[in-house]
Amino acid sequence: MDLSAGDSHVGSREPSLSFLPKEVLASARPEVPGGPGDVSCEVLIIGAGVAGLTAAHELLKRDPNINVCVIEANDRVGGRTLATQMRVRDGATDTFDLGGQWVAHAQKEIMETLSELGLEVYPDNMQGAAQVQLSGPRVRRIGSLPSIGSWWGVVQLARLYRKINSLAEQCAPGSSSRERVERELNSFTLEAYARQYLSEGPVLELVTTLCRTELGCEASRVGLVEFLSETQSAGGLSGTMGAQELKVKGGTQQISELLADRIGRHRLYLHHPVTGITERQDGGISVTTAAGNLFHCQRVICAIPVVQLPWIRFDPPLSPPKREIIRSANTGHLIKFIVTFEQAFWRESGLSGATISSGGGQPEGPVSAVVDATTYKGSPALVGFISGRFSLHWQSRTKEERENAVIAHLVAFFGQDVNHYIEYQEKVWSEERYGGGAPGCSFGPGLTSLMPELTKPHGSVSFCGADIASKWPGYMCGAVITGRLRALETLYALRPGALSPTDLERIGKRRPARCRPVPGSTLMWDSTLGLAIRPFVVLFLVMLQRRFLGGGIAAFGVDF
Template identity: 25%
Template sequence: MSDPFDVDVVIIGAGFSGLTVATELRRDGISFVLLEARDRVGGKTEARHDGLGRLVDTGGQFANDDMTEVLALARDAGATRVDAVHPGRAVTVPPSPDSDPWAVADTLLATLGADDLHDERSVSQWVDTETTTASVREAVRSMVNGGTCNDSRIIPVSYLAQLNQRTVTTNEELQCWFAETMHGLALHLAAPFAHHIRLECPVRSVHVHDASVDVVALDQVWHAREVVVAAPPTAYASIRFTPGLPDDFSTAAAAFAPGTVLKYLVGYSAPFWLLDGRNGVGQFLDPPGVYFADASLLDSPTLVGFVGGTTAAEWARHTEAQRRDAILHHAAAAFGDDALRPLTFLERLWGPDEWGGGGYSNVLTTHAPHAADTLAAGLHLVTFASTELSASFPGYVEGAIHAGRAAARQVVQRLGSA
């Protein structure tokens, strides 16, 4: 192996958490190297060109006014905000006898709080005991499948109660996005220290000593004072830690599971989904986890579609042509046959993978109310940072930034007192 680099901190992972850690360390004059397994920064954000050459978000895209860290970053980057909320009515497929099962389901889910943190039932088991209609139960399952990119039959009630405590929002979840893309914000964040980032450099082992760490990636060993693992909990299994992770820590990490989500960006000649008093939102009770919204920019009418959880896992086994046909026919079921004639079509499958852990983030699929806090507490010379561990907006880019700041504070405090 070549001679090791001497840095204060090795950061593993160049998503928004890792980039935020690097930003904070740079501000405090602490040296670092940032190692990323993929060929790009940004984690679950990504941008690609559509059929007309426009750069569009194929990963995380939306924000709202409660996500102050994302909005501050967008202002710093000079990003152009695009509001995505329109007046009008949403479309429910199939039609429901209830006037708005989604609003009732949302209110029902919002009731989960501190008293439910020890409820070991799954969401499906819980909602079956609630006094409500069949459509509302289907709406709950669809919202949870889509929101967690997993199966409401295994997502514990305690996890949703924890999310409610950590995600305080009064605005629409998909309130706005940025013309220069969310991934563009990651590039902006990374630009000042690009020469400290190593792409396509997966870390395979971390050796922790009394007063230093050795991080091994490819044919390089980095000798550092500390390491920050800014990767989702499911990625820990791909890194060999010496000494091994404590049992309680391994158990906490194993409580998290990856999800599956398909994202579609479909361009048309006109935004027909906004006609006849519609607001561009299409939500499916069956199959669960299918959702459409407007993502148009100026003269580029675009419909964004999401397929999450069990439906996404099923579709992922089909061919690309079959998935294209399926999503277009679902769009037609919501908005009419104009949906069958797109000008551009872009699909991104975010499924379980070694480093990213699927989409949108890792989620708890077993009752483990203290798992995130256990991991966030870290170990000797090892700090963990990812959106899953955030005390605010876990699962979102906002949460990733909060987690990165929290991890950086821990590192700066220890190195400052060393």
């Protein structure tokens, strides 16, 4: 989570003045003193999660002399990634993820970051049968498709699967069908649309439970078009289902810790929740924190959860469309728990550990999903989620009550061996003061036309984060993608000579006239010799295409 934040009323959690008209703010507009405690920099990044620290790292990689500061509301870096130490077998301890933890080979950008930081991955355990608990307390193994209900339910589910994938393809950027699909389906929620295809109770429960676990909210609150766009950006339903492929050795919070080391800890300011962002008449920006500190800069990259933006006072105020889409964001509700054991007894029973439950006949669950969390060191564990409305019910209970309820539910899945667990830990993400819930935010129906507002800059303030990524939204990969893009766009405004032709192409820009590359950078090759030989390279590729490929390179299915 990009836990930075902006709580302009730290104690009361009342909305800030950022949504008031400009004329109301005018009389309260703060002066900009040059006090001894002020900090000045060129670029200020709000949020020390994966997105914010990626942006800082990208800026400094291209120009080590740029003055960058990162401010963070919490007392740690990492955002929605959080590592914890737990007792495991043989009296040892091991590291587990209480936040985001999965990556996949298909997520190119996060895999590049892991490689650059020297972090290794290992495969998630998928060996063995999965289990479902739908329409009552009975737990079924998925050894064959009819075990999720009936043959007719399976047929209905297959039809819905194909339809969702087809519609998702039509929602791709540049698709000629996109406008029609958005117009016809803009008023649907995911649940309302699914009900048109699913009459079998268990299958409908499976779809709504998967949504509850993936997004932290009910399918009745998720707009269909938004869901289709997110599905398309991940390569279809198979892509989203394959996103839980790999885990990071030692946990994913290392990503932010190592990035913080790379940029320099002296650039990082913890315990600095943002209360206001003011664009001054001289073209600069002043950012105020709850402690009264002032940061003066030329550009701001805001890398915080969308649902945290209303707690920041923007002057001038955000545009009405931007305010409206921000107000409409649904906070995800998720409690993640981990239970460690002496043995992975479920594997001995032929189970993978993967289990989906619609509550076991109980309206409050608690468990929505469970998977094997055994580490690369071989420490047996199960990780699970209390999601959506289950989370809303259980977060008001005590930790002891939740622990007892979770263990009882796990016994229904895996038997009495569960009672001999070593340690239980959990993270109630809705209680994270500056986190905005987890695993992210979602949007209801009817908001399609406003979605582009999330990524539009506000003056010299730009926005990034997994919540607003156009590719792999809600994943660490989406955070990396947006962090990189905002860094390049910011450099284009301040140091266009620090960008390579490839960088410029990524943000749809050209190098301004009389703009020289940063001395000492590899861009000197790109801008001189590279440009000189480019026509010959292009000619060679065209000849190669005509001679050997015939119809062109599209036959290889390359997707840039």
